[in-house]
Amino acid sequence: xxxxxxxxxxxxxxxxxxxxxxxxxxxxxxxxxxxxxxxxxxxxxxxxxxxxxxxxxxxxxxxxxxxxxxxxxxxxxxxxxxxxxxxxxxxxxxxxxxxxxxxxxxxxxxxxxxxxxxxxxxxxxxxxxxxxxxxxxxxxxxxxxxxxxxxxxxxxxxxxxxxxxxxxxxxxxxxxxxxxxxxxxxxxxxxxxxxxxxxxxxxxxxxxxxxxxxxxxxxxxxxxxxxxxxxxxxxxxxxxxxxxxxxxxxxxxxxxxxxxxxxxxxxxxxxxxxxxxxxxxxxxxxxxxxxxxxxxxxxxxxxxxxxxxxxxxxxxxxxxxxxxxxxxxxxxxxxxxxxxxxxxxxxxxxxxxxxxxxxxxxxxxxxxxxxxxxxxxxxxxxxxxxxxxxxxxxxxxxxxxxxxxxxxxx
Numbered sequence: 568x569x570x571x572x573x574x575x576x577x578x579x580x581x582x583x584x585x586x587x588x589x590x591x592x593x594x595x596x597x598x599x600x601x602x603x604x605x606x607x608x609x610x611x612x613x614x615x616x617x618x619x620x621x622x623x624x625x626x627x628x629x630x631x632x633x634x635x636x637x638x639x640x641x642x643x644x645x646x647x648x649x650x651x652x653x654x655x656x657x658x659x660x661x662x663x664x665x666x667x668x669x670x671x672x673x674x675x676x677x678x679x680x681x682x683x684x685x686x687x688x689x690x691x692x693x694x695x696x697x698x699x700x701x702x703x704x705x706x707x708x709x710x711x712x713x714x715x716x717x718x719x720x721x722x723x724x725x726x727x728x729x730x731x732x733x734x735x736x737x738x739x740x741x742x743x744x745x746x747x748x749x750x751x752x753x754x755x756x757x758x759x760x761x762x763x764x765x766x767x768x769x770x771x772x773x774x775x776x777x778x779x780x781x782x783x784x785x786x787x788x789x790x791x792x793x794x795x796x797x798x799x800x801x802x803x804x805x806x807x808x809x810x811x812x813x814x815x816x817x818x819x820x821x822x823x824x825x826x827x828x829x830x831x832x833x834x835x836x837x838x839x840x841x842x843x844x845x846x847x848x849x850x851x852x853x854x855x856x857x858x859x860x861x862x863x864x865x866x867x868x869x870x871x872x873x874x875x876x877x878x879x880x881x882x883x884x885x886x887x888x889x890x891x892x893x894x895x896x897x898x899x900x901x902x903x904x905x906x907x908x909x910x911x912x913x914x915x916x917x918x919x920x921x922x923x924x925x926x927x928x929x930x931x932x933x934x935x936x937x938x939x940x941x942x943x944x945x946x947x948x949x950x951x952x953x954x955x956x957x958x959x960x961x962x963x964x965x966x967x968x969x970x971x972x973x974x975x976x977x
Contacts, residue, residue, distance in 0.1 A: 601662075699773070
């Protein structure tokens with residue numbers, strides 16, 4: 568295998584993340600040549616022991632294999648002072664620190680941004696969460712299926728009247744990984760220019776919402792509602808129960824429920840003798856059918872409260888209106904509003920990441936064709952006569968507009 572230095576060669580990344588979103592982001596940095604050090608517990612990262620599809624592999628299961636290439640591993644117990652001291656030594660020589668602990672955990676471990684910044688002021692610190700670092704949903708589990716359900720996207724596919732259908736991939740995790748990857752690159756660029764490190768926060772809810780830039784703008788700007796037709800226009804690797812279930816008044820998303828506990832709570836005693844990691848695979852259809860029949864008996868709110876209180880991963884299935892009106896979305900400032908010179912007042916998904924030193928903002932709305940042709944060409948060294956000649960010949964086009972500075976609000 569040919570070894571060529573990548574574009575990120577010379578950068579060191581400490582990857583303290585688990586599952587998919589964080590490791591996938593760190594893997595992309597490694598693919599570009601960064602020295603990615605995976606910091607995992609002495610028992611191994613969680614994903615080593617959770618084999619998607621039951622594909623356990625020989626020494627490393629496929630799930631872990633697919634998300635952790637181009638990394639070296641160091642196993643440290645961060646619950647011990649010695650382990651934390653070792654990590655602090657690594658932090659002193661690192662460029663990037665990446666974690667996706669639940670909000671508050673990093674602080675308890677002493678690896679929050681302020682603590683590590685005191686060791687290495689130029690560190691780029693990336694924190695990934697499910698719903699945001701604070702707000703009403705900060706302590707909810709950030710699980711892929713639940714975020715898909717909440718994003719509104721499930722009601723944009725399938726037949727009218729059919730159950731909402733999840734994506735065929737771990738979409739929320741993958742999109743969040745890409746967003747975190749972008750955040751790292753942007754923060755490193757800022758550091759190259761200024762020498763300043765910073766905190767970058769990314770959450771799955773905003774990442775998946777802003778992915779739907781076009782669809783949600785059609786809803787919020789074009790005022791076109793989600794209407795599914797009679798025919799569809801659009802995981803086999805997860806044990807049951809895992810999916811969207813109809814209730815007496817709507818739908819809920821349910822993921823990875825322990826069969827014994829689920830059976831007790833929904834009055835399905837046969838589940839109590841089954842093992843989640845065995846019958847959850849071998850009796851998938853039966854588990855789904857029995858669960859679906861029970862959940863239809865009561866409303867969504869009852870199941871979310873009852874099963875959620877027992878620690879199960881369950882949440883609502885949103886349409887766009889519920890998403891737009893949601894208090895966590897409002898708290899996050901997920902949408903931005905501004906006045907466009909030709910389109911009037913616009914409300915559209917904003918930014919999936921937060922930068923403590925260089926926050927994103929709306930500088931201008933979408934341009935008209937050639938709106939900035941002249942100014943760009945002049946900046947490139949053309950004079951007015953040369954620009955006029957290009958316009959006259961048809962080789963360039965400029966469109967005049969009465970553009971005013973964009974007045975944006977989150």
